[in-house]
Every structure is written in C-alpha cells, then in structure tokens.
Amino acid sequence: MNAAPSHKVLSAPLVVEFPFTRSLGPVQSAFLTGLRERTVLGVKASDGRTLVPPTEYDPVTAEELRDLVEVGRTGTVTTWSWNDRPRRGQPLRHPFAWVLVRLDGADTALLHALDAPEGPQAVNTGMRVRIRWAEHRSGAITDIACFEPDDSVPSTHRAQPHPGEFADPVTGIVAEARLDYTYTPGRAQTRYLDALTTRRTLGERCPRCHKVYVPPRGACPTCGVPTGEQVEVGPRGTVTTFCVVNIKAKGLDIEVPYVYAHIALDGAGLALHGRIAGIPYDQVRMGLRVEPVWTEGGRYPDHYRPTGEPDADYETYKELL
C-alpha cells in the first residue's frame, strides 16, 4: 500500500552535551596554574621565540619544549574584530572586540576578548591593553576575564626565566560543551513516525531486492537504491532471537529479569527489537508468535506479548536472524 505523502516536516530540538575531562601536559599545567596565580608564562621555542600561550611541542620542529619564562600582563593588539552579538559561552555578554594580543616579552599572540565600552571606534591594531583577571580563578584560560584598554607605553619587558612550579598545580580541565540542534528525520522516517501515531508500522520495499526495511531509512543498504514503496507490516511477528536482561537500567521502571528480543514483524525483511512480556521470562523461545501492546498515549509499542498461535517454523524466519 502507498501512504499519502507527508507534507509536514517533523522536527525536534536535540541537545548534545559532552563535558570532556582532559589532562594537561607539564607546560599547559604550568601556564593554567600560573593564570590562577595571576602570572603569565610562556615557553621558549627552538628558534628563540617566546610562545604565549605556550605549547608542549615546537610549532616548527615538533621538539619537546620545557623552558618556561614569565611575560608581562600588558601587551599590544596585533589584530581585532568586532563582535556585536556575543554568543553563549563567550567571555563577555555585551558587545566586545576579539583580539590577538602580543603580551610584553612574548613573540606570539593570545586570543581573547577586549572590553571596549566605547565601541569599535575605540579599538585599533597596535593599541595597548592589559589583562583583567577573573574574580574566581581555577586554572583555565577564562581566568583571564578579558583584556581592557591600557595607557602604558610599549614596554621593553624581557621574558624572565620561571621554574613553572606552584603549590597545588592544576593537572586537568573539564571542557564543558553544549550544542543545540534541530533534528529532522527525513522523508522515510517521517512517514514511519507518522504511521506509528495511528499504531501502524510502515516499512519500505527495495525495488531491486524486494526486501522490506523496518524502520525505513530511505535507502536499501544492500542495493544502494531509494526505497520508495511503503508497506504496512505486522502487527504480529515472530521472535527470532532474544536475551534475558538481569541488570536494571537507570531510569527504567521494569522489573528484572525481563526478555529483550529481535522480532520479525509479518511482512518485514528484517527484525526490529522490543521487550517481551505477558509470559514468564524463562518460557520465551525462538519462533514465539507475538503482538504489540500499546499504552495510552504511547508513541511506540510498550512491549510485545504472545498471541497464542503455534510457534513459527524455523525455516520461515531463519534468514531474519
């Protein structure tokens, strides 16, 4: 059968969060711990340049770098751009300038924000700036709250050797990250989800190998062709294989042990999975005939239960295991 084409594009918010815990190398550890103590460290590169922020390895030769030096807290803007609409997570909430700042005594520049309340007219390459420290510092690049304009003259500050040793050094950071998406499932999955709202299961048939895919993703992964023809499958099906779950899942209110099974719905070319109930867990078997059980308002079958039919013959589902 062919369902009427769905004109409505389904979409839903999707939030992905990934708080990576990252360890620090000795140079990064000294630099970030230094920021906590209001001290800015750089590292001497193989060509004699002082790199700020410092790296563990030489950007040209890849040699390991370890000779730390202390540089100034004032510096010079080497390039800038104006940010009218600050985004979530950026250093300042009001319009600010992004700047690359070469701190006095350093040969490379550090990226940060410049608080320039007078607007972009007050910002220029070559202007003098100083660090504004964050009130609460933990050993992170954000221990520098931002830069602010400074009226000092370009100093002849020379980088001074520094042991890089501090009490209670920072050895790792947690890099919090959150990205917001709008998830759209595409044509095939939209048709599948639309059909589920009326408790029907819609697969799609490959025009070449004639296999019916459930849930459909729009393509036959064997033949690499679009699966345009919609086919209603089920509602009954056959357990092709199963396992007994003995560990309670977090946030899932189901008594253990329970059975999780692969179920080939009648007419489908591959099995999908679901929970089996309405039968003691140790009586579930391959070939058991089952049907879906819906709960009020459920968007998909809550579980499957035995139909009471005789078991399916192995030959009828052996290709669907």
Place this chain on the structure above:
Amino acid sequence: MTSRAGRREVAVVAFAQTEHVRAADNLSEVEMLMPVLREVLDSTGLAAGQIDFTCSGSCDYLAGRAFSFTMALDGVGAWPPISESHVEMDGAWALHEAWVKILTGEAETALVYSYGESSAGDLPEVLTRQLDPYYLGPLWPDSVSLAALQARALLDAGETDERELAGIAARSRKAAEDNPHAQLSGSPGVDTLLESDYLARPLRPHDVPPVTDGAAAVVLAAGDTARRLTRRPAWISGMDHRIEAHSPGVRDLTDSPSTRLAAERAGLFDAGSPPPEVAELHAPFTAQEVVLRKALRLDRSTAVNPSGGPLAANPVMAAGLVRIGEAAARVSRGEARRAVAHATSGPCLQQNLVAVLESDGAGAEGERP
C-alpha cells in the same frame, strides 16, 4: 599530460553535486546524498559493486548525529562488503586517500563522496568545537569572528581593502548565475555592497559564506580505465596537502605557506608549465581569496571560482570536494587545459590541499557536445 615519471595516471572521470540549499530539512543525509551517488555512477556506467574503493568525508558535529557516515553508506549499497574508508574531514581529503589508494595499485577505480547538513545546528558555534580545547575552545570564538581577525590583519598590512573584498563577493555571486547548483547567485554592485552594515567588523554580510546543506561525489579511475569511462579524463597531475600551527596567534594570518608548499609539491609551479586557466579556491570568506591568490601565484590570466565558489554555496565537508569536481569538469568540457583546485580545513586556512588537473588533449576541438 605531465604526470611525474613512474607514477600511475589517475583522473577524475565523473562529478556530481546537489542543488545546494539553505536547509534540506525534509531529507535525511542519506536521502540528500543518494541522487548524487546515482548520478555520478550512472555517468560512468559503473555499478557500486564495480567500484574498487569507496571513501567519504563528513563530520558528525554538523548535524549532531553520531556515526552518521554509517547511515550514509546505506546509499552506496555496501553488501557484499566493500573496501571502504571515511575521513572526518572535507571530501577533498577523502579524494586524496582514494588517489593514494589507486597510486599504490590497490584499486583501479574509486568513488569519493561527502555531505553536510549544517542547517541542523548553529554552524559558527559548531565550528568552535574543532579548536584547541585548552586555550581556544573555552572562549567559544565563532568561525566568522576568527575570519574577521584574519581580514583585519590583511587590511592593516595593506594586502587588500574593503572595496576589493566587496569586488570578490560581487564577482563570485555574479559568476554563480551560470551555476544551477549554487545557493546564492547575483549581486548588487560594489558601491551598494559597501553601504551595508558590518556583520563582524571588518566583515560585512557579503564577505561571509552562506550556511548550506549539500553533497558531492567524484569517481576516480586509473590510466586506460579512465580513458574507457570518459572521453576526456581530467588527469590529476599532482596533489598535496600541508598544515600549519593551530594557534592563530602563532601564524602570519596574511600568508599561507602551507598552500604554497602544497602547490609546489603538486607541481603547480613546475618550470615550463603554463599558468592554470581556472582556479577553484575553497575561500569561504572573501579575504581568504586574497591570501590564496598570493600563495598560488595567480594573476589575471586565471579565472578564479567561475562556479561562484564557496561564497555562492558552502556545504561544509563537501565544499572542498566540489572545488576539485568543478575544476575537473572545466577540463573535461574542454574549457581549460590546466586547472588548479584548492581545499581548506581548520580556522583561518590552517590546513590546505592543492590539486592540479590537466587534459592530455584527447577528445579535443570539434568533438565538444
């Protein structure tokens, strides 16, 4: 054809791409990709099973879907199992891997594809996650702001001015009027463009690429197989990619030594070689074209981005592969004897790939369709 002595000849024999759009929001990634795969295979007469090696490029962060490339493989037809690889990079780098595979003699033909649905997320924010997580990532510097820092450095150095940048935008989007796959085409004149407000000073809206959903695919083939599959193969006479330091504060943002080195290794500057008639440059921001023209030593004899380039359609992860495909298509249509294609990755042109494409004169004048 100037392939270096002893190296296998490899050519682009087919190229296809989507009609690039702001949001392909009624299509999943594989649904968007599949027509492109069909088109590129059909134009060679090859079935998926006759391809020796398949390589794709994509990034899960764009649409926020883990392992999305495994879903995309549904569109290829990967059963019985195929020889397949994936790079979490622009498809230009997938093409490089496929090229090397053919050079080793392990494959005679290769299918390369890439895709991106950037519309699912906030692209300038998503791209902050490619940055160093210690010193840059925690500040969430968006891709437009970083490109603006590079543009400011070029303006301060006197390498360009805002009028030239507007000219690049206008030229690109006017060129896109002849490209049915482009997302943006046509442009007001430079004076009108310069009246608009800044988006991220010194960048105005015209300096910035559109957010694009799209996909592209290329078929590569070796020697006589290439000659059999197409009348006029676009031979890859050289290809190379190079990377610079990640931190923008360590690099000279007004120059691109990695592009220059890759071009040299790809044979672009070889003595006796004519300048390319066409250059397809992956410069999503206007000011980056200035950097690349200098690094590639391009003068007025080379037409830059006759397709409109990434300022007309910027399907992230496919935009670099599209450059190679567009350059190859010019050679295959007989519009250029020699073309250069460029792809980039990372903030402010951090990593760069250069490919030189050439015709060997086969299927020349009088045979044009």
